[in-house]
Amino acid sequence: MPDFTRIVRERLVLPPMKGRREEKIIEEVAGQLGDLYREALAAGRSEADALTHALAAIPDWDTFASDISVAERRNIPAIGEADVERVELSLRQRGRPWGWLADAGQDLRYALRTLRARPAFSLTAVLVLALGIGAGTAIFGIVETVLLRPLPYAEPDRLIYLLEQKPPQFAQFTVAPGNFLEWQAQNRTFESMAAWGSGAFNLTGSGEPERFRGMRVTGNVFDVLGVRPVSGRPFREEEDAPGAPPVVILSYELWQRRFAGEPDVVGRAITLNGVAHTVIGIAPSSMQLLHRDTALWVPVAFTADDRQQYGSHYMRAVGRMRPGVTFEQAASDLETISRRLEADHPGSNKGWSALPTPLAEAFVSEVRPALLMLLGAVGLALLVACANVANLFLVRGLGRRRELAIRAALGAGRARIVRQLLAEAGVLALAGGAFGLLLAHGLLRTLLTLVPTALPRADEIGVSTPAVACALALSVLTPLLFGLVPSLQVSKAGLTDALNAGGRTGRAVLRRRTGRLLLVTEIALAAILLVGAGLLARTFQLLLQVDPGFVASQAVTARFALPAAGYPEGADAYRFYQALIERVSHAPGISAVGATAGLPFSDDFMTSLSIEGRPILPAAERPSVNYYSVSPGYFPAMGICLIRGRLFTERDAPGAPRVCLVNETFARQYFPGEDPLGQRIRVDMGGGEAWREIVGVVAGTRQYGL
Amino acid sequence: MFSPELKKGSLELVVLTLLSEQPRHGYDIGRLIEARSQGRLQFRVTTLYPVLYRMENQGWIKSRWVERDGEQRRNYYRLTPKGERVLVEQRENWRAFTATINLVIGEGHA
Numbered sequence: 166m167p168d169f170t171r172i173v174r175e176r177l178v179l180p181p182m183k184g185r186r187e188e189k190i191i192e193e194v195a196g197q198l199g200d201l202y203r204e205a206l207a208a209g210r211s212e213a214d215a216l217t218h219a220l221a222a223i224p225d226w227d228t229f230a231s232d233i234s235v236a237e238r239r240n241i242p243a244i245g246e247a248d249v250e251r252v253e254l255s256l257r258q259r260g261r262p263w264g265w266l267a268d269a270g271q272d273l274r275y276a277l278r279t280l281r282a283r284p285a286f287s288l289t290a291v292l293v294l295a296l297g298i299g300a301g302t303a304i305f306g307i308v309e310t311v312l313l314r315p316l317p318y319a320e321p322d323r324l325i326y327l328l329e330q331k332p333p334q335f336a337q338f339t340v341a342p343g344n345f346l347e348w349q350a351q352n353r354t355f356e357s358m359a360a361w362g363s364g365a366f367n368l369t370g371s372g373e374p375e376r377f378r379g380m381r382v383t384g385n386v387f388d389v390l391g392v393r394p395v396s397g398r399p400f401r402e403e404e405d406a407p408g409a410p411p412v413v414i415l416s417y418e419l420w421q422r423r424f425a426g427e428p429d430v431v432g433r434a435i436t437l438n439g440v441a442h443t444v445i446g447i448a449p450s451s452m453q454l455l456h457r458d459t460a461l462w463v464p465v466a467f468t469a470d471d472r473q474q475y476g477s478h479y480m481r482a483v484g485r486m487r488p489g490v491t492f493e494q495a496a497s498d499l500e501t502i503s504r505r506l507e508a509d510h511p512g513s514n515k516g517w518s519a520l521p522t523p524l525a526e527a528f529v530s531e532v533r534p535a536l537l538m539l540l541g542a543v544g545l546a547l548l549v550a551c552a553n554v555a556n557l558f559l560v561r562g563l564g565r566r567r568e569l570a571i572r573a574a575l576g577a578g579r580a581r582i583v584r585q586l587l588a589e590a591g592v593l594a595l596a597g598g599a600f601g602l603l604l605a606h607g608l609l610r611t612l613l614t615l616v617p618t619a620l621p622r623a624d625e626i627g628v629s630t631p632a633v634a635c636a637l638a639l640s641v642l643t644p645l646l647f648g649l650v651p652s653l654q655v656s657k658a659g660l661t662d663a664l665n666a667g668g669r670t671g672r673a674v675l676r677r678r679t680g681r682l683l684l685v686t687e688i689a690l691a692a693i694l695l696v697g698a699g700l701l702a703r704t705f706q707l708l709l710q711v712d713p714g715f716v717a718s719q720a721v722t723a724r725f726a727l728p729a730a731g732y733p734e735g736a737d738a739y740r741f742y743q744a745l746i747e748r749v750s751h752a753p754g755i756s757a758v759g760a761t762a763g764l765p766f767s768d769d770f771m772t773s774l775s776i777e778g779r780p781i782l783p784a785a786e787r788p789s790v791n792y793y794s795v796s797p798g799y800f801p802a803m804g805i806c807l808i809r810g811r812l813f814t815e816r817d818a819p820g821a822p823r824v825c826l827v828n829e830t831f832a833r834q835y836f837p838g839e840d841p842l843g844q845r846i847r848v849d850m851g852g853g854e855a856w857r858e859i860v861g862v863v864a865g866t867r868q869y870g871l
Numbered sequence: 872m873f874s875p876e877l878k879k880g881s882l883e884l885v886v887l888t889l890l891s892e893q894p895r896h897g898y899d900i901g902r903l904i905e906a907r908s909q910g911r912l913q914f915r916v917t918t919l920y921p922v923l924y925r926m927e928n929q930g931w932i933k934s935r936w937v938e939r940d941g942e943q944r945r946n947y948y949r950l951t952p953k954g955e956r957v958l959v960e961q962r963e964n965w966r967a968f969t970a971t972i973n974l975v976i977g978e979g980h981a
């Protein structure tokens with residue numbers, strides 16, 4: 166026998182009544198349903214059929230409840246009595262700080278019962294809200310971590326990221342060590358400055374050999390950032406000098422992964438690029454912000470030669486402004502020094518100047534517009550969700566107008582009724598918020614696997630305290646958005662209209678007007694989202710149609726570097742690469758193998774160019790071009806087409822005449838109307854390079870992205 | 872069969888009449904109406920109970936929970952002295968009303 170008392174209690178939502186009157190009614194109606202159920206069973210129906218038969222006796226619980234309410238008017242406390250009761254209650258509870266909770270508690274209980282009585286409505290509303298709040302919270306979590314949270318360095322506002330620029334060719338470029346050292350020595354606005362350049366390190370000696378990316382840093386980089394190693398110590402000044410005993414600081418991640426977090430790693434020697442280095446400390450993960458995937462730091466130890474390098478750009482720098490100095494003052498200070506350097510070293514520094522950016526800004530400038538757009542999009546989606554739920558609420562509220570009108574007639578003020586409806590909205594929104602948080606958690610995990618590298622501080626992103634606060638704030642704000650308008654609308658209707666056999670005329674007008682407004686809002690918001698998504702899709706489609714000049718599908722790349730200690734001569738390295746290519750090309754499933762010093766989209770080596778038979782310009786005025794050293798197999802492996810002439814062959818080995826290939830763009834730009842084949846050019850890589858004959862022209866490739 | 876308005880207008884009289892014979896519970900009242908009208912008069916639970924509650928609140932009927940062995944608790948309604956007076960009044964009203972309507976529509980004159 167089904168529990169009819171429970172069924173009736175859940176569905177028959179009656180206003181609060183005196184004494185045990187409500188319980189009596191529930192029991193009696195439940196008993197009646199029980200009689201109908203037994204009657205159906207006795208007639209030979211199945212249990213399920215009998216239940217359906219019994220429940221069919223009450224097709225509309227809301228109308229039934231309001232009819233009973235009318236009959237029970239004298240048992241429902243009118244406003245006067247309710248006030249007396251409330252005053253009595255507050256007198257009894259005088260001195261207790263939460264007397265007001267009694268009222269709120271009553272609202273809440275009533276709201277819960279009302280919502281339980283309509284599970285389909287409640288569930289739909291909660292799910293829609295959970296989607297909106299969940300998406301909003303997830304994206305807010307990302308925005309908060311990436312854009313709003315202060316950098317994990319001491320007084321991060323005083324940190325300035327330093328690059329160089331040479332407009333119009335190079336909007337931003339890495340720093341030459343000579344320039345950095347001059348900034349460091351001549352500036353008057355910075356407390357300290359540090360620089361670093363990236364390098365490859367092979368770890369051998371214990372366990373599997375492994376290749377890492379590491380940073381060659383000036384010894385003071387930890388002090389400038391205000392970062393303490395989690396174990397050990399930072400570099401000492403004397404360790405950042407040529408010939409000093411090699412030392413290394415490991416990343417927290419490498420320490421955990423490779424050395425299982427053993428504390429005695431500090432002080433131990435490890436072999437990097439064939440040279441023993443003493444581990445002096447473990448850096449916290451905040452150090453990896455400067456460059457992701459940095460496994461270790463070693464002192465850069467500038468040589469006398471490095472100190473004179475003004476045209477060779479390969480470092481990045483950070484400066485800590487003196488207290489009280491503004492960004493503009495620091496920028497103008499650096500500009501003055503840049504002009505001085507330009508005068509002192511016109512060959513290398515003509516047109517170059519320092520490019521300072523606040524450090525926090527430098528990290529996020531690329532992702533900020535995308536993140537803010539995403540935040541706007543989920544904001545709109547949340548509004549659509551609110552409009553949806555508001556519509557549901559309105560329709561549901563109109564169905565309950567008789568009940569509400571009766572409550573109003575019995576003395577409940579409009580404010581009380583609106584409060585009651587808002588309590589229901591609040592309960593829905595809180596449930597939506599709770600599910601939304603779970604959803605946000607899952608969503609973030611998925612999102613972060615989709616954007617593993619592009620996003621700074623991605624590892625810190627999660628459902629953090631601010632994200633929870635955001636979900637909570639949304640849960641409190643959304644009911645005002647979706648609950649207030651319908652509540653005011655529904656509670657406004659007159660008593661006669663509502664009691665009038667369903668008050669259909671007024672209901673229809675009201676539903677039409679507010680419903681139409683909500684519909685228009687929804688369509689407008691959805692249209693904005695759709696147009697935005699459509700534009701993105703169109704851009705993506707266009708990007709897919711762009712020919713990068715090479716075939717990326719089926720191509721696999723691996724990076725490695727040969728330690729100078731193991732391969733002192735160029736010929737040693739050449740033999741290694743030959744053997745490597747030979748062996749890989751015989752591996753199953755491999756159709757072509759090539760080696761290159763850099764890949765499109767990820768590496769760029771710029772060098773200056775001279776053309777035989779034309780005036781040799783001063784170094785600073787020579788045109789800059791991309792330059793790669795590649796093996797003969799590179800072009801077939803990358804699917805780059807030969808247009809004219811020939812590709813490299815095995816005969817272009819060390820000792821053979823120097824040759825080179827150029828691409829179509831180069832041929833058009835430097836040999837317009839001429840045949841580039843047979844012409845000779847010289848690139849200034851490392852200085853003293855020989856003339857090379859152009860033996861072929863290949864198709865152009867996109868170098869910096871689509 | 873009959874219009875809802877007509878049925879509603881007569882429900883009080885019907886219930887009072889049935890209760891004047893003996894105390895009865897809601898389900899019993901519904902079943903008796905159906906049986907005596909040979910199925911031509913049926914009242915839904917949703918119509919019957921609000922009327923019972925209204926009459927009880929007006930003091931025409933009074934209810935009492937009765938427990939019998941092996942049966943669920945039932946709420947029995949009985950007529951109060953006030954209800955008896957109302958019944959007499961309503962019965963006379965009804966007769967006068969139907970007679971008047973019959974005069975108007977020409978029934979019972981042939």
